[in-house]
Every structure is written in structure tokens, then in C-alpha cells.
Amino acid sequence: MSINILMPALSPTMTEGKLAKWHVKVGDTVKSGQVVCEIETDKATMEVEAVDEGKIGQILVEEGTEGVAVNAVIAVLLEEGETEVAKSAAPAAEKPAPKAEEKPAEKPASPAPATAPAPPPKPAAPAASSGGTRIFASPLAKRIAAEKGIDLAGLKGSGPNGRIVKVDVENAKPGAAPATSQAPKAAAKAPAPPAGGQPVFVAPGDSRVPHTSIRKVIARRMLESKQTVPHFYLTVDFEIDALLTARTAINIVVEKKGTKVSVNDMVIKACAKALRDHPECNASWTEDEMIQYGAVDISVAVATDRGLITPIVRNADMKGLAQISIEMKDLASRAKSGKLKLEEFQGGGFTISNLGMFGIRDFGAIINTPQAMILAVGAGEERVVVRKGEMVVRNIMSCTLAVDHRVVDGAMGAQFLQTLKAYIEQPAAMLA
Amino acid sequence: MAETSFDLIVVGGGPGGYVAAIRAAQLGLKTAVVEREHMGGICLNWGCIPTKALLRTSEVYGLIKHAEAYGLSVKDVSFDPKKIVERSRKVASQLSNGVSMLMKKNKITVFDGTAQLAGTDGAKRKVAVALKDRSNVTLTAKDVILATGARARQLPGLEADGKLVWSYKEAMVPPEFPKSLLVIGSGAIGIEFASFYRTMGAEVTVAEVMDRVLPVEDAEVSAFAKKAFEKQGMKILTSATVSNLKKGANNVTATITVGGKAQEITVDRVISAVGIVGNVENIGLEGTKVKVEKTHIVIDQWGFTGEPNVYAIGDVAGPPWLAHKAMHEGVLVVEKIAGVKGVHPMKTENIPGCTYCQPQVASIGLTEAAAKAKGLELKVGKFPFIGNGKAIALGEPEGFIKTIFDAKTGELLGAHMIGAEVTELIQGYSIAKTLETTEAELMATVFPHPTLSEMMHESVLAAYGRTLHI
Numbered sequence: 001m002s003i004n005i006l007m008p009a010l011s012p013t014m015t016e017g018k019l020a021k022w023h024v025k026v027g028d029t030v031k032s033g034q035v036v037c038e039i040e041t042d043k044a045t046m047e048v049e050a051v052d053e054g055k056i057g058q059i060l061v062e063e064g065t066e067g068v069a070v071n072a073v074i075a076v077l078l079e080e081g082e083t084e085v086a087k088s089a090a091p092a093a094e095k096p097a098p099k100a101e102e103k104p105a106e107k108p109a110s111p112a113p114a115t116a117p118a119p120p121p122k123p124a125a126p127a128a129s130s131g132g133t134r135i136f137a138s139p140l141a142k143r144i145a146a147e148k149g150i151d152l153a154g155l156k157g158s159g160p161n162g163r164i165v166k167v168d169v170e171n172a173k174p175g176a177a178p179a180t181s182q183a184p185k186a187a188a189k190a191p192a193p194p195a196g197g198q199p200v201f202v203a204p205g206d207s208r209v210p211h212t213s214i215r216k217v218i219a220r221r222m223l224e225s226k227q228t229v230p231h232f233y234l235t236v237d238f239e240i241d242a243l244l245t246a247r248t249a250i251n252i253v254v255e256k257k258g259t260k261v262s263v264n265d266m267v268i269k270a271c272a273k274a275l276r277d278h279p280e281c282n283a284s285w286t287e288d289e290m291i292q293y294g295a296v297d298i299s300v301a302v303a304t305d306r307g308l309i310t311p312i313v314r315n316a317d318m319k320g321l322a323q324i325s326i327e328m329k330d331l332a333s334r335a336k337s338g339k340l341k342l343e344e345f346q347g348g349g350f351t352i353s354n355l356g357m358f359g360i361r362d363f364g365a366i367i368n369t370p371q372a373m374i375l376a377v378g379a380g381e382e383r384v385v386v387r388k389g390e391m392v393v394r395n396i397m398s399c400t401l402a403v404d405h406r407v408v409d410g411a412m413g414a415q416f417l418q419t420l421k422a423y424i425e426q427p428a429a430m431l432a
Numbered sequence: 433m434a435e436t437s438f439d440l441i442v443v444g445g446g447p448g449g450y451v452a453a454i455r456a457a458q459l460g461l462k463t464a465v466v467e468r469e470h471m472g473g474i475c476l477n478w479g480c481i482p483t484k485a486l487l488r489t490s491e492v493y494g495l496i497k498h499a500e501a502y503g504l505s506v507k508d509v510s511f512d513p514k515k516i517v518e519r520s521r522k523v524a525s526q527l528s529n530g531v532s533m534l535m536k537k538n539k540i541t542v543f544d545g546t547a548q549l550a551g552t553d554g555a556k557r558k559v560a561v562a563l564k565d566r567s568n569v570t571l572t573a574k575d576v577i578l579a580t581g582a583r584a585r586q587l588p589g590l591e592a593d594g595k596l597v598w599s600y601k602e603a604m605v606p607p608e609f610p611k612s613l614l615v616i617g618s619g620a621i622g623i624e625f626a627s628f629y630r631t632m633g634a635e636v637t638v639a640e641v642m643d644r645v646l647p648v649e650d651a652e653v654s655a656f657a658k659k660a661f662e663k664q665g666m667k668i669l670t671s672a673t674v675s676n677l678k679k680g681a682n683n684v685t686a687t688i689t690v691g692g693k694a695q696e697i698t699v700d701r702v703i704s705a706v707g708i709v710g711n712v713e714n715i716g717l718e719g720t721k722v723k724v725e726k727t728h729i730v731i732d733q734w735g736f737t738g739e740p741n742v743y744a745i746g747d748v749a750g751p752p753w754l755a756h757k758a759m760h761e762g763v764l765v766v767e768k769i770a771g772v773k774g775v776h777p778m779k780t781e782n783i784p785g786c787t788y789c790q791p792q793v794a795s796i797g798l799t800e801a802a803a804k805a806k807g808l809e810l811k812v813g814k815f816p817f818i819g820n821g822k823a824i825a826l827g828e829p830e831g832f833i834k835t836i837f838d839a840k841t842g843e844l845l846g847a848h849m850i851g852a853e854v855t856e857l858i859q860g861y862s863i864a865k866t867l868e869t870t871e872a873e874l875m876a877t878v879f880p881h882p883t884l885s886e887m888m889h890e891s892v893l894a895a896y897g898r899t900l901h902i
Contacts, residue, residue, distance in 0.1 A: 052773075139842075139867075139869050139872065140842070147840070161774075166843070
């Protein structure tokens with residue numbers, strides 16, 4: 001029986017990709033695990049390994065071909081003893097295959113999404129894996145895996161067509177590293193390597209720290225975002241002297257309410273107001289249509305011991321600064337103790353990530369999909385600037401907006417920043 | 433001169449052997465079968481098939497006798513043993529001819545004769561065949577599969593003589609039906625004959641050495657079956673040893689000991705159904721690495737015997753002695769030989785078993801006792817025929833379906849059924865087990881109404897306290 005080598009999906013949203021390079025030619029004998037070709041998407045190049053051994057009987061997609069549909073037959077592997085490709089095995093040229101069955105909405109449902117996706121436009125599909133490709137496993141195997149805390153994506157199925165069955169799960173250890181079985185895997189050897197990278201060598205004295213589920217979710221979501229979302233970046237300097245003055249004035253009042261408004265709280269409010277003014281930026285891309293959100297919900301990145309989490313200030317455009325401040329303190333403290341409710345960190349239309357307190361001047365953040373923008377906020381500091389031909393000292397805060405180009409074009413992003421700048425530099429405008 | 437060089441030689445043309453040969457031919461192997469008697473083996477000629485023909489007769493006869501219950505009047509019901517047997521033989525020969533046709537169709541060479549392993553010739557195995565026409569021929573092949581089957585076990589003092597004491601073979605072609613009958617052994621073979629002859633009017637006594645009838649079945653099924661048989665007028669003796677058979681001119685007096693007390697009963701005929709032994713003699717095993725234990729060839733999970741390129745399948749390779757097990761083994765061994773990828777060893781717990789007595793019995797997987805012995809926490813469900821609309825309409829309200837789940841994982845560990853047509857139902861659970869479904873999928877499956885199969889659903893629901901119709 002000849003085996004078809006298929007165009008792999010490198011992410012759940014990938015529908016096509018470029019066949020960058022063949023590492024083998026017709027007639028070559030390949031072993032299971034040997035790299036046969038490289039696939040390219042906008043953000044990444046991945047090596048595709050043979051999952052069976054045999055001889056390359058036919059190469060159906062030439063190197064350098066772009067727009068190869070996921071699951072299209074790209075080559076045919078002959079098993080031992082076979083000499084030619086059965087006609088039926090190769091639906092050759094007919095520019096192949098149903099274009100990826102996976103719609104972006106079918107995001108893998110993850111047990112504890114750490115970062116906060118906006119409400120998915122369509123219901124999330126059940127099961128599935130960190131890779132996004134469907135995993136075939138018997139109901140019993142799934143049940144046992146769930147009980148033992150085994151990630152099915154890390155298992156090689158011994159059932160018909162690689163289906164994962166009871167015995168595979170029983171033989172697996174909890175927390176088994178996802179790597180193997182699926183075709184688009186990145187050179188998996190003993191210590192599971194980083195995707196697309198060199199193998200990790202573990203020397204004596206090195207330690208192996210099992211992934212927490214939050215870490216796995218962060219890894220999967222960040223990788224997915226970086227690989228599938230076309231990011232561009234806009235950096236701007238905000239003069240925040242007026243904002244600091246306003247903050248002092250505000251705090252005289254709100255301190256009586258037992259809170260203290262931070263610069264970040266004011267940035268939340270300003271972003272919310274700007275998003276209300278630019279609804280096209282408060283949006284998500286789906287294959288079929290654009291989703292523009294009615295509410296302005298701001299996700300705020302909070303660092304915790306266990307990893308990054310993004311609780312949400314809902315309807316931030318309609319809330320006062322004191323209210324935002326009180327909510328934010330509560331969300332942050334519960335995020336740190338791991339007591340957030342699901343709905344408190346799932347959803348959101350825009351994210352703010354602030355590393356100013358660490359003295360970071362400026363940085364670019366990864367978009368928290370399926371949102372379209374994330375604002376990376378740097379430290380507010382005194383800088384010498386030129387005003388009316390003279391050098392003066394001003395408090396300056398640099399921010400970089402990362403934008404999903406599918407949703408928002410450069411000029412639109414810039415206009416959003418202009419609006420934001422107006423709110424931050426003249427905070428009284430937020431009262432309007 | 434006929435061809436003598438092959439890729440594969442299968443010794444024995446029973447269900448294991450002929451299926452193995454067909455699969456081999458499909459995979460492009462040049463294949464020969466050596467069969468000493470008739471294609472289809474015991475199953476088709478002297479086992480499964482002709483007994484089903486007989487049991488169909490007794491089933492119809494039983495129904496006619498109860499015609500009034502269905503609002504029918506039937507008078508002067510009688511039967512002709514000769515015609516009953518004739519029908520059974522016709523069914524068998526029709527199917528045996530069918531198998532011969534399949535051999536032709538698949539270009540498999542059949543040798544009528546007996547075969548013995550005869551060493552090697554270079555890389556090839558040699559098989560010496562003594563043909564029916566008394567000529568001899570030596571065949572060679574890379575691989576040999578032994579599928580020689582089994583025969584009735586003969587206990588000292590209880591040997592079948594073919595006249596007064598029958599084995600399954602004589603019991604299947606009686607010149608006339610006995611008025612009274614002792615059946616020794618209540619496994620599938622014994623109980624099917626007991627059921628047949630009882631329905632046809634004989635006084636039947638069953639003597640079982642174990643403490644219950646159908647001893648391999650779930651204890652609840654055994655208990656239910658015993659009651660049902662007794663209701664039909666069968667005499668059931670369990671924990672009973674038959675120690676002596678005194679043969680008269682046209683009857684036999686048997687000494688049966690139950691609980692230390694000996695009793696004598698006199699019957700027209702005795703059927704000895706005390707198990708089977710493997711056909712391991714005269715097939716050239718001497719001097720090979722093939723190991724025989726308790727009359728059966730020892731094999732690994734791929735049917736390999738330890739002797740290079742020699743495999744064994746079916747009854748000769750050990751229990752369960754079931755045609756479908758032999759067929760499945762035949763396929764997997766051939767695929768392994770041919771290098772097919774993804775071949776899996778057989779899972780014994782996924783092999784269903786069927787007994788065609790009245791009421792029918794079918795089962796798969798672990799009995800409740802066996803599951804408990806494994807220390808598993810169980811969910812057990814039971815649903816009676818009396819709660820099923822179709823069963824009532826059929827006039828078959830007796831029986832039940834029992835399912836056993838692992839409480840922790842929801843794995844279907846076993847299913848046990850007794851009642852009308854359960855032998856046709858059990859495959860549903862076989863599929864469930866092969867696909868590794870849990871109770872959730874079985875509960876979510878839509879069973880058609882009105883059918884007996886609804887009880888399969890209800891039994892699963894019952895295991896989780898959710899049964900609807902009782």
C-alpha cells in the first residue's frame with residue numbers, strides 16, 4: 001500500500017502554505033522521522049517528517065509552490081516491495097484537496113485558557129489538540145487520558161490508521177510531552193525540542209520542569225498568534241505631564257474612596273474611549289466576516305507566578321477612573337492567587353500590556369488572538385524634548401501598538417493612536 | 433503435473449484454513465490448501481451450520497406446537513426424522529460446495545489428502561501430502577499454516593461408539609430420534625443437542641460436572657438457562673459425574689454421581705459432549721520446535737509456533753474453540769506473513785460467543801465474577817425481555833440482557849444475553865468493544881423501535897440507574 005504524504009496544517013487557522021523545499025527526491029528511501037520537506041507560512045518555516053518508512057515514489061508538488069492547500073497530497077511514499085504508484089493513490093495535479101476543513105472558529109478548546117480570547121464568533125469544537133489537527137482516539141482512550149491528565153497530542157496511536165486506543169493511553173505517562181504521531185512535527189527527538197528549532201540537549205545538572213497547563217496554553221496561543229496573525233507595529237511617544245497632574249488631582253478625591261488611580265488605569269480608560277471612537281479597531285478577523293464588538297472590553301496583562309493572564313475590565317469606556325481602579329486591583333490580586341472566574345479572563349476586544357514598572361522604555365507585544373490590537377506600554381520618564389525650538393524636559397511614555405493587518409490597516413491604526421494620544425495628553429477630554 | 437511450489441500452504445480447509453487461504457490469495461500469495469475430508473471443515477459439515485439447520489427445525493416445530501397462543505389452529509403435527517436430517521445435510525453440502533467455488537475463484541490449489549511437515553528444502557518448507565487417490569506428492573512453500581482443527585474428546589469409559597453412545601457427528605444424523613437421551617456435558621455442543629432433542633419430544637437428562645450449566649457463561653445466565661430448560665422438561669444434573677455406561681441391546685444404563693450419591697438412569701442414547709482435543713497427530717510435528725500442550729499447539733500472538741515459518745490457527749491452536757476466532761486468526765497470521773502494516777493481535781475479550789439452544793445465549797468479554805476478580809469497581813445493568821415491546825409481540829418474554837462496565841472508565845467489560853435472537857444481537861456490543869466505546873456513546877446511540885435491540889440500550893441505561901421501561 002502506498003502512503004500519501006499530505007500538506008500539514010501548522011496551525012488551526014492555516015488553510016494553505018508554501019512548499020519551500022524538498023529534502024528528498026523520487027527514489028530516495030526515507031525512514032520514519034526523517035525530514036522530507038519544509039513548509040512555509042507568513043511567520044514560520046516548519047520541517048515535515050515522514051511518519052512511515054518507504055521509498056519516495058512520486059513528488060506531486062514542486063518546491064517553491066505557494067498556496068498549497070492543507071491536506072493536499074504532496075508526495076507518495078511506497079512501502080517495501082512496491083515499485084509503482086497505484087493510480088488511485090495519487091489524485092495528482094488536480095490542484096488538490098478540500099481547502100482545510102478547519103475554520104478558525106474551531107479553536108481547540110483548552111482546559112484553562114490563560115490569556116483571554118474575545119468571545120469566539122462560533123462555538124469552539126470539542127476535543128482536539130495543541131496542534132489544531134484532529135486527533136483520532138477511541139472514546140475509552142479519551143476518557144482514560146482525561147483522568148490521567150495525559151495530552152493525547154503527545155501519543156502515537158496503535159489502532160487502525162493511527163487511532164489512539166486504550167492500550168496507548170495506559171502505556172503513557174501523565175504529562176507526556178506532545179511530540180510525535182502527527183505529521184507536522186518539528187524534529188522530535190528525546191527531549192521534545194522547540195517547534196522548528198534545533199534539538200534541546202539535556203546535560204547532567206539540567207533539570208526538566210513539567211509544563212503547567214497555563215504554560216502550555218500560553219505557548220500554544222502565542223505561537224499561533226505569531227505564526228498566523230500578520231502583525232505590524234506603530235510606536236508613539238505620549239507626553240504625560242498633564243495626565244500626571246490630573247492623576248494627582250483625581251487621587252485627592254478618590255483616596256477618600258480607598259483607592260488610588262494609577263497611570264495604567266488612565267491608559268485603560270483612554271484606550272477604551274479611543275476604541276469607542278474607532279469601532280473598526282475593536283474587532284476580530286474570521287474567514288467569513290469581520291466581527292465588530294459592541295462593548296469595549298479591555299484585557300489587561302497581569303504577571304503571576306504561574307504565568308501571564310489577562311483579566312478583563314468590561315465596558316471600560318463607560319466606567320469612571322475610580323471604578324476602573326477598584327476593579328483592576330481586585331482582578332489583579334485574584335489573578336495572582338489563581339481565583340479568577342472563567343468569564344473574567346475569557347473574551348475582551350483589546351489588550352494592554354504594561355512593563356513600565358520594570359523600566360522598559362518600549363517593546364512590541366504579541367497580539368492576544370482573536371483580538372486585533374495590543375498596546376505595549378513603556379515607562380513614563382523625564383526626557384529632553386524640543387518644543388518650539390527649545391529643549392525642555394517632559395514626562396514621556398513610549399507605547400507600541402501591535403496590529404493585525406487583516407483587520408486594521410496602517411493608517412487606521414495610526415488614526416487610532418492619534419485619538420488615544422489626544423485622550424492621554426489632554427485627559428480632561430476623557431470626561432467628554 | 434500439478435504445481436507443487438507455493439508461497440503458502442494451509443493444512444486444513446475448515447473456517448480458519450480456507451479463510452486464511454483466501455486472504456493470502458488476495459494479498460498475491462500463491463496458496464495451496466490440503467484438506468483430508470471436505471472443504472469447510474467440521475464447522476460447515478459437522479458443526480455450526482448443520483446444527484443450526486436442525487435447531488431451526490426444532491424451533492419451527494416448537495412454535496407450531498404453541499400455535500394456539502398465536503391464534504392459529506394446527507392439527508396433527510408430526511415430523512419425519514429422515515427429512516429433518518436430509519435438510520440439514522443439504523444445507524451443509526450447499527455451503528461446502530460454495531467454499532470449493534471460493535477456492536477456484538481465488539485460484540487456490542486444493543489437495544484432497546493428509547499433510548505432514550517434512551523438513552526444509554533450503555529456505556522453503558516441505559510438506560508431504562498423501563492424496564486420497566493413494567499417490568504422494570511433496571509440496572514446498574515459504575510458509576505453512578497448520579489449521580487442522582479439533583475433534584470430540586473421549587473420556588475413558590464414556591467413549592462414543594457411534595451406535596448407543598454418540599459424539600456430535602452421530603447425533604447430527606440419527607437414523608431415528610431417541611425417546612430418551614442422556615447428554616454428558618452442558619457446553620455449547622451438549623446443550624444445543626439437548627435443546628434440539630427435547631423440543632422434538634425426547635426425555636432429556638443433562639449431566640454437567642461443573643456446578644452449573646453453560647459453565648463459561650455468566651453465573652446469572654447459567655441460572656436462568658437452567659430454569660428455562662427445566663421448565664421445558666429437561667432434567668439438569670449439575671456437579672454430576674457419569675462414571676459408568678452399561679450398554680444394553682438398544683439402551684444404555686448410566687451411573688451418575690451427584691453429591692456423593694450414585695443413581696442409575698437408563699436411556700435410549702447417550703451424547704458425549706465433554707470437550708474437544710486438538711488434531712496434533714500425524715502432521716509431522718515430531719522433531720520440530722512446535723510445542724504441544726494439552727493437545728493444542730502453542731503459539732504466540734501472531735500464530736507463530738517457534739518452528740521457522742510454521743504457524744497455527746483455530747481450534748488446534750487452543751481456545752476459544754470458535755469458527756470466527758479461527759477465521760480472524762487466519763487473516764491476521766496471513767497478513768503478518770505478507771507484511772501488511774498495522775496488523776493487530778487478537779483480543780480474546782472481544783470475541784463473542786453464541787449458543788443456539790432455546791433460549792439462545794450470547795456473550796462477550798468478562799463475566800461479572802471475572803470482572804470482580806480483577807478488583808474492578810463495576811456498574812452492572814440488567815434488562816428483562818418482559819420489559820420489551822417487541823419481545824412481548826413475538827411471544828418471547830423470557831430472558832435478559834446484562835451489561836458490565838468499569839465504573840471508573842466507562843469501559844464495556846462484558847455483555848451477557850439470554851433469550852430470543854440474542855445471537856443476532858451480540859454483534860452490537862462486539863462493535864462497541866472493538867471501537868472502545870464507553871457507556872456514554874452507547875447511551876447516545878439511537879436504537880430502532882420496536883426491536884429486541886432496544887434492550888441493549890436499556891441494559892446500559894440500567895447500569896447507570898437510568899433505565900426507562902422498567
